Amino acid sequence: MNRTTKTIHTVVSVVIWLAVIANAAWFAVSYHSLPGQIGCHFGPDGEFDVIAERFYGAYPYVVCLVICGACEIARLLTGKLRLGMKITESGTRIIEEGFRFFLDILKIMIAGFYGCMWSECVIHQHGMNVKIGAALALLLIILIPALFIFILVTYIVSKIKYIKQKKEARS
DSSP states (O other), X not given: OOHHHHXXXXXXXXXXXXXXXXXXXXXXXXXXXXXXXXXXXXXXXXXXXXXXXXXGXXXXXXXXXXXXXXXXXXXXXXXXXXXXXXXXXXXXXXXXXXXXXXXXXXXXXXXXXXXXXXXXXXXXXXXXXXHHHHHHHHHHHHHHHHHXXXXXXHXXXXXXXXXXXHHHHHO
C-alpha cells in the first residue's frame, strides 16, 4: 500500500471514529434528559416500532462498534494474509486496495446511519427519514456485487498477465 492511500484510509478511519465517539458523548450527555421509556428502533415508515428502556438508545453505538471494528480488523489483515492467488503483484495490490476502499465506504455508511442519523433520531425522539435509509441500503446492495465483479475482473486480467509473464520467462 502506498503512502497516499494509507493516509486516506487512516484519515477516513479517524474521522469515522471521532464522529461515532462525538455522537456517543452526545447521547451520554442527553441520557438523563430522556424519558425512562424511549423509542429506539424504527419501522418501515420511519416511526418508532420498539419502545424500551432508555439504555437501549446505545444500540446504534454497539452496532457501529461491532461492524466498524470488524472492518478495521479486516482492513489491517488485508495484505497480511495471502490468498494463494497466482497473479501479478500489481493485481494483488489492486484487489487489496479495492477491498480496503470498500471497507472504508461500508464504515462511512454504518457510522453515518447508525452512529449519527439513527442516534440523532433517538436522542431527539423523532422519526427517521426513510428515504435516506433506503438510499443507503440500495447503495450497499449495489456496492457488494460491484466489489465482487471488480475483484473477479482484476483477478482474470492479472492472471492472464501472470501466465504471459511465466511463458516469457520460460522462452
